[in-house]
Amino acid sequence: MLKNLILNNPMEDNKYTFLELENKLTLIKHNPDELKAFYSSFIDRYNELDKKYGFTESMDIDYIFHQIHQKQNILNRPLACMPFGIKDIFNTRVLPTTMGSELWKGFKAGNNARIVDELEDQGAISFSKTTSAEFAVHFITPQKTINPWNPAHITGTSSSGSAVAVASGALPIALGTQTAGSLIRPASFCGIFGFKPSFGAIDRTGTLKTNDLFDTIGFLGSDIYGLMKTFSCTMQKTKDYPLSKNYIKNYELSKLKKKPKIGIVTSVFKGYANYAEYVKQAFNKTIEDLNSIYDIHFIEDAEFINEVHPLHELAYCKSLSYYFKEEIKVHKKVSEIMTKMIREGDKISTSDFMAINSRKVELTEKFDKVFEEYDFILTPSTASAAPKLDEVELNDTCLIWTFFGYPTISLPIYLNKNLNLPFGLQLVGKRYYDFALLDFANSLSKHFDIKLGSTAYEV
Numbered sequence: 001m002l003k004n005l006i007l008n009n010p011m012e013d014n015k016y017t018f019l020e021l022e023n024k025l026t027l028i029k030h031n032p033d034e035l036k037a038f039y040s041s042f043i044d045r046y047n048e049l050d051k052k053y054g055f056t057e058s059m060d061i062d063y064i065f066h067q068i069h070q071k072q073n074i075l076n077r078p079l080a081c082m083p084f085g086i087k088d089i090f091n092t093r094v095l096p097t098t099m100g101s102e103l104w105k106g107f108k109a110g111n112n113a114r115i116v117d118e119l120e121d122q123g124a125i126s127f128s129k130t131t132s133a134e135f136a137v138h139f140i141t142p143q144k145t146i147n148p149w150n151p152a153h154i155t156g157t158s159s160s161g162s163a164v165a166v167a168s169g170a171l172p173i174a175l176g177t178q179t180a181g182s183l184i185r186p187a188s189f190c191g192i193f194g195f196k197p198s199f200g201a202i203d204r205t206g207t208l209k210t211n212d213l214f215d216t217i218g219f220l221g222s223d224i225y226g227l228m229k230t231f232s233c234t235m236q237k238t239k240d241y242p243l244s245k246n247y248i249k250n251y252e253l254s255k256l257k258k259k260p261k262i263g264i265v266t267s268v269f270k271g272y273a274n275y276a277e278y279v280k281q282a283f284n285k286t287i288e289d290l291n292s293i294y295d296i297h298f299i300e301d302a303e304f305i306n307e308v309h310p311l312h313e314l315a316y317c318k319s320l321s322y323y324f325k326e327e328i329k330v331h332k333k334v335s336e337i338m339t340k341m342i343r344e345g346d347k348i349s350t351s352d353f354m355a356i357n358s359r360k361v362e363l364t365e366k367f368d369k370v371f372e373e374y375d376f377i378l379t380p381s382t383a384s385a386a387p388k389l390d391e392v393e394l395n396d397t398c399l400i401w402t403f404f405g406y407p408t409i410s411l412p413i414y415l416n417k418n419l420n421l422p423f424g425l426q427l428v429g430k431r432y433y434d435f436a437l438l439d440f441a442n443s444l445s446k447h448f449d450i451k452l453g454s455t456a457y458e459v
Contacts (some may be wrong), residue, residue: 015146018082018172018226019452025081031071035081039068042083046128046170054144055164057088058095067125070445077123078233085165085174087152087158088129089136089208090116097207098429099186100132100140102333107274113206115175115217118234131161135324136182136210139335147190148419154393156185162220163190172228173221179210180312181398182381183218184426187410189386192423194220195227195438198431199405201235210257211319214312214402222430223451224442231434246432254375254436261295263374265428269297270306271395276384279423282414283380283457286425290378293447299377300369304363308400311356311363318353321345364404370429371406376440381410393424397426409441413448413456 016024028034043061050056064083071081086092089099091109093116098104116126131145136158145160147153148168159176162188166174176183178196187194195218202217209215221227237244254260264287266280287296309319321342326332326343361370371377383394401408410424427444429437448456 012102015169016172017222018229018388019223021172022226029071029075029081032069035068036065039064040377049165049168049170053146053148053164053168055085055130055146055161055168055170057098057100057129057131057161059247060134063094064125064127066097067120071123071125074123077121078229079119081125081170082123082173082378083125083127085117085128085130085162086116086169087136087162087174087176087205088132089177090175091206092116092129095129097129098132100134101327103149103327103330111205111206114203115207115234118203119175119230122233123366126209127171128165130159130165131157132385133160133182134338135320135327136177136179136208136258136318137341138337147386149191150173151444152417153388153421154189154391156182156187156189156386156393158182158380159220160186162192163187163192163194164350166192166220166222166426169222172223173219173226176218176220177207178216178218178398179316180216180402182221183216183394184381184398184408184410184424185396187220188381188422188426191412191424192222193224193227193412194218194410194424195231196382196402196408197235197434198275198407199318199402201231201247201407201434203236209319209323211316213315213319213357214399216402216405224438224445228435228438228442231438235323235434243432244290250430251439254433254439257375259293259295260375260440261288261297261373263297263371263377264301265299265305265377265397266301266381268302268305269379269397269398269400271309271383271397274383274394275380275396276394277459278381278416279380279384279414282423282457284455286378286413286459289324292446292449297374299370299374302367302394304366305397307359307363308403309395311359312399312403314348315353315356315360317341317345318348318356319345321348356457360372360403367404368430376437379426379428381426385416385421385423401426401428405431407431407437409437411441411444411448411450413450415458417458
């Protein structure tokens with residue numbers, strides 16, 4: 001049954017979504033004393049939440065106020081004085097860049113990643129560096145990055161610090177990355193909005209590399225509005241990125257559609273058989289509810305997507321063995337899971353890696369043809385709510401869409417009332433249809449009246 005409830009969850013005392021904070025800043029940003037007083041209070045609350053949930057890797061209060069002082073000359077910029085969390089794999093000029101590893105403690109890059117410069121140029125405040133899994137892969141230091149819904153459950157790697165900062169209400173938006181499912185899974189497990197743009201939409205210069213086929217920069221946020229505005233401010237639009245014109249063209253084309261055709265991915269993915277029953281139940285209710293609004297069809301002619309998980313794993317391991325060949329020499333400071341993946345990557349020959357790349361192209365072209373029949377795809381964001389700390393995550397479809405380079409969004413739509421844990425609905429768009437996808441996500445958010453602190457379906 002469709003619900004519309006305010007839940008007992010960590011966002012109840014959050015005063016500001018992105019839009020609400022923007023409105024607040026608009027009123028006070030021209031008054032330096034009032035802005036400084038507001039930020040002092042904001043920082044105090046952030047620190048209180050960080051003590052509870054451990055999502056910060058580094059923060060410099062003097063630097064925050066230095067930035068605020070500097071922004072007084074560019075208060076007309078779209079992101080003026082908006083605080084951003086930055087996953088600790090992005091270079092930052094002042095704050096250290098640890099990359100979730102003991103090996104890089106205290107390292108200072110001396111420059112900003114391109115995306116950080118883009119944000120600051122638009123008026124944003126580089127507020128803090130949020131915790132990341134080791135080298136943005138799997139391992140997170142115990143006792144750090146606690147799920148604010150339940151500390152006995154995981155947050156989802158590797159953009160988990162950014163997700164928890166937003167889920168706890170400490171920040172309205174934060175930077176993350178996805179190479180497999182590291183934006184969508186934390187968003188689902190922490191009950192927030194997560195957006196992975198099309199591969200290549202945002203420049204990765206100055207960002208830790210783990211795999212050049214899949215690494216994608218995205219955002220974890222408190223509302224769709226903030227995701228849309230931040231993406232429009234940071235996606236590459238210059239003549240050096242000729243494909244960027246497709247984003248606007250495709251958005252305009254999508255607006256001509258009166259009744260979008262939606263593809264449903266469930267049993268065509270073999271892993272769906274292992275999904276938690278409550279996830280299947282909730283997703284079925286969603287399909288029933290939306291069936292009168294959209295032209296909905298189950299995708300059944302794409303069994304080849306089941307090749308993606310093993311291919312992704314091989315490509316990932318091989319690239320890790322290349323990028324972290326120096327770090328692995330200090331084996332005791334590299335986690336066991338990272339070590340295992342690097343060792344597996346060492347066994348993969350260059351010719352085999354090239355064959356994987358070729359197969360990736362073939363499979364992407366095959367699914368592109370399947371996707372021609374649909375405007376968007378819907379599927380659960382994850383196979384369950386957040387597993388317990390000692391449990392293994394079930395395979396989901398997140399890395400399939402990463403493999404194909406498609407934009408995806410997780411909406412915080414579901415709650416398992418027995419576990420009191422959220423999980424998300426995943427929306428998938430075609431490459432370069434990011435604005436169309438964001439607009440579709442916004443429509444669904446309005447349909448379900450989704451806000452952080454509420455849910456559409458309780459199961």
